[in-house]
Amino acid sequence: MAEISINEQIKRRGYISEIKPYIPTIDLIITASNIGKLEVNQIVSKIHRMQIEDALRDTRQFFASFYKLHDVPSLRYLLNTRFLKFVKRQKVSPFALPVIPKTVTDEAFYGGLITELSKDTYPPISFIGIELSSLVTELTSCSYTHEITHAEVDSVNGAIGSYYNSEVLSVFIELQIAELLAKGEKILRTEDKRRIYEIETLARELKEYHQKRLLKSEDDALIDSKYVISDVRAYNLFSEYYYGSASTKEYIISRIQSIFDGNYTVEELLNEFMDIDRINDLNPTLSFSKKAIKYFNR
Numbered sequence: 001m002a003e004i005s006i007n008e009q010i011k012r013r014g015y016i017s018e019i020k021p022y023i024p025t026i027d028l029i030i031t032a033s034n035i036g037k038l039e040v041n042q043i044v045s046k047i048h049r050m051q052i053e054d055a056l057r058d059t060r061q062f063f064a065s066f067y068k069l070h071d072v073p074s075l076r077y078l079l080n081t082r083f084l085k086f087v088k089r090q091k092v093s094p095f096a097l098p099v100i101p102k103t104v105t106d107e108a109f110y111g112g113l114i115t116e117l118s119k120d121t122y123p124p125i126s127f128i129g130i131e132l133s134s135l136v137t138e139l140t141s142c143s144y145t146h147e148i149t150h151a152e153v154d155s156v157n158g159a160i161g162s163y164y165n166s167e168v169l170s171v172f173i174e175l176q177i178a179e180l181l182a183k184g185e186k187i188l189r190t191e192d193k194r195r196i197y198e199i200e201t202l203a204r205e206l207k208e209y210h211q212k213r214l215l216k217s218e219d220d221a222l223i224d225s226k227y228v229i230s231d232v233r234a235y236n237l238f239s240e241y242y243y244g245s246a247s248t249k250e251y252i253i254s255r256i257q258s259i260f261d262g263n264y265t266v267e268e269l270l271n272e273f274m275d276i277d278r279i280n281d282l283n284p285t286l287s288f289s290k291k292a293i294k295y296f297n298r
């Protein structure tokens with residue numbers, strides 16, 4: 001999909017089209033850096049290897065106990081040569097999308113959804129498969145859960161208003177399964193460490209990009225903006241869930257189910273728990289909530 005520009009992707013996915021690389025505040029960069037330096041966020045846990053079938057099963061069982069998933073549009077190449085292409089389009093369970101192992105150096109978290117964003121078929125989005133790191137570990141079910149969530153929410157027209165928020169649910173649900181996977185929150189803390197590093201690095205790079213001290217394409221800056229904004233908002237929401245009563249947890253899960261069902265939007269959910277700017281705001285103010293700070297200090 002690399003050949004389609006971000007703005008073209010935004011158009012085909014039906015997001016609000018106007019978008020600019022986000023300008024992070026110094027405060028956000030410093031806060032993320034301070035969180036990363038906390039002693040509790042420096043501990044490295046031993047992550048074990050796993051069989052792929054077991055990792056995928058953990059994800060299926062997780063979804064079965066929390067969410068009811070709908071089928072998603074899939075595309076399968078029956079023949080794919082330079083001259084002849086035959087494809088089969090049908091709706092399938094997201095778990096029926098082929099899992100494709102990919103060799104990635106030093107990236108146990110790697111996951112990717114192979115997607116076709118068509119201009120002339122409806123629905124415009126179809127899924128071809130899910131790539132996961134060929135190094136299968138206890139983290140693999142987190143990555144698989146992340147991509148299954150994308151398939152669910154990305155196939156519902158209008159479920160996400162802004163490109164900036166297109167990672168929120170995938171990151172949130174990834175944290176939700178991470179908390180359940182191991183005793184003592186080993187997997188959850190590994191996830192936290194990785195995301196904090198991501199927020200800190202991308203926010204700093206975006207700042208340098210705007211100061212013209214770092215060269216990167218506008219598309220790369222837009223992708224970085226999406227991750228920084230979605231990550232921070234996902235953590236603000238997850239800390240509400242983490243510290244929430246049983247009924248708050250149940251409420252958030254039921255709202256996410258409504259998003260999957262096409263009756264509610266990611267922005268409406270975020271607005272219930274935090275002050276997000278108008279969804280078409282080109283440079284939203286973004287900071288960690290008090291609860292998120294408490295969460296990282298736990």
Ligand SMILES: [Zn+2]
Pocket residue numbers: 146150167170
């Ligand atoms: Zn994602």
